[in-house]
Amino acid sequence: MLSFLPGFILMVFSVSMVILNTALVSLLIGVMALLKLLVPVAAIRHVLTRGCNYVMYGWLCGNALMLRLVNRVEWEVHDSTNLNRHGWHMVICNHQSWADIVLIGDIFRNRLPVPKFFLKQDLLYVPFVGLACWGLDMPFMRRYTRQQLLKNPALRGKDVTTAREACAKFRTIPTTVINFVEGSRFTPAKREETKSPYQHLLTPKPAGLAMAINVLGEQFEKIVNVTLAYPDNEARPFHDMLTGRLTRIQVWIEEIPVTEVQRGDYMKDKPFKRGFQQWLSGVWEKKDQLLNER
Template sequence: MFASLPVFLRVPLACLFLLCNTVLHVLPLLLLTLVRIVLPVKALRDACGGVLVYIAESWLSINGWLWGAFTRTRWTVDGVDGLSVRDNYLVVCNHQSWIDIPALQKIFNRRIPFMRFFLKSQLIWVPLLGPAWWALDFPFMKRHSREELARHPELKSRDRDATRRACEKFRHLPVAIMNFTEGTRFTKAKHDAQNSPYRHLLRPKAGGVAFVIDAMGDAIRHMLDVTIVYPDGAGSMMDMLAGRIREVRIHVRKLPIPENMRGDYEGDTAFRERFQAWINELWVEKDERIAQTFARTA
C-alpha cells in the first residue's frame, strides 16, 4: 500500500504510524495496569491480565500489518502450522538483528501464547515500552560481567532467584518464553573472538535454557527451534523500511523436551555435559539449515 512511496516519505511515515500505534495501545494498557494493582480480588486481577495480553496482541497485529504495508519484504515461513495458544513453549532462536524480535512477534502472534522474554534491567527506562513490558510481566534481569561475578558471586544467585520467580509466575499462565541462546547478536567480530565452531552462529549458552526448563517443570513440554535467515544480510529496522531487506526466511520446528533434559545444570556435572551436548547438536543442525538456505538463494 505505502511501499511504493519514495524512501524519504516512506520511512518517516512508517515511523509515525508505528509510534501512534504504540501510544494508542500502551496508554490504555498502563491505565488498566493501575486498576489491576489496586483490585483486591485475585480473579479480577487475573481477568485484567487477560485483557492486557489482548491489548498487546492487538498492538503486535497492527505492527505486523504496518510492516506489510510499508515494505515489499518477502516472508517465507514454514513450521508454524499446528501450533496452539493453549500449549506452552520455550522458543530458542539465533540472533542477528533487532528485526528478529518483531519478526518473531509477526509470525507467532495469536498462534502461540503471548511471548515473553528476559530483558536487561536498563530497558525498564525505555519510554512507553519499558513500563509496558513491566505491565505484561516481562522479567527484567541485571547483566553482570565475569569480573563482577568473580568479585561478587552472590550476584549469580540473585539472577537465578529472579529467573525462578518469573518462571513460577509463568507456570500459571499460558506462555511462550523466548530465549536468544547465543546471548548476543551475531557479528563476524564476535564469531572470530569466540573461535566459534559454527559457520553462521555464535556458541550457544546452554545454562539459561537449562534453568528455564528446570524451573518451569511439567508446565512446559515443547521447544520451538526457530532459525531466521536474511538472504540479503541482516540489517536494522530502518534498512527494512528503506527496502534494503528484500526477504526474511524463518524455519520453525516443534520439538519435545526430553525428560532427561531436566535437572541441576550447575550442581550435576554429568547432566550439564549431557545438556550442553544436546544444545550443541541443535546448533549443528541449525548451522547446516542456514548454510542450505544461503545455498538455495545464491
C-alpha cells in the same frame, strides 16, 4: 503496498507507526500494570494480566501491518509443526536483528499465546515500555561481566533466579516464552570477540533457558526451535524493514519434545548441566548448518 515510495518517506511513516503503536499499547498496559500493583486480589490481577495480553496482541498486529504496508516481502517458511494456541511453549531463536521481534510476533500471533520475551535489564527503565513489559511479567535479565562476578561472587546465578521467579508467574495463563538464547544480536565482530565456534551464530547461553524449562517443564508442551535469516538484507535488516527494502525472509520452524534431557536442576546437577549444554550445542550446530547451506 507502499514500497514504491522513496525510502526516507517510508522510514518516517514506519517509525511513526511503530512509535504510535508502542506508545498506545504501553500506556494501556501501564495503566493495568499499576492496577495490578495496587490491587492485592489474585482474581482481579488474573483478569488484568489477561487484559494486558490482549493489548499485547494488538501490538503484534500493528507491527505486522507496518511490515506488510512498507515492504514487499517474499517469505520462505519451512514449518513442520502442529502448534496449540492454548498451551505453553518455549520458543528459542537465533538473534540477527531487532526485526526478529516483529517477525516472530507476526509468524506466531495467531498460532501461539501472546509471547513473553527475556529482556535486558536496561529496558526496564525505558519510559512506558519498561512498565508495560513489567506489567506483562516479562523476565528482565542482567548480564554480569567476568570481572563483576569475580569481584562479587554473590551475583553468580542471580539472572537465573530472576528467570525462575518470572516464569513461575506463567503457570496460570497459557504463555509463549521467547528466548534469544545467544543473549545478543549477531555480528561478525561479536562472533570473533566471543570466539564463537559457529559461522553465523553466537554461542548460546544455556542457564536461563534451562531454568525456565525446569520451572515450567511439565507445562511446556514443546520447545519451538526457530531459525531466521535475511538473505538479501544481512547487513541492516531492521533499517531495511523500516525503509521498505526488506525483500526476502527465510524461516525454519521445528518442534522439540521436552524430555529429561531438558528438564533438570542446571545449578546443582552437574551431569544434567553437561548434557543440557551438549544438547543445546547440537541444536545450534544444526542452525548453523541450515544458515550455511541456504
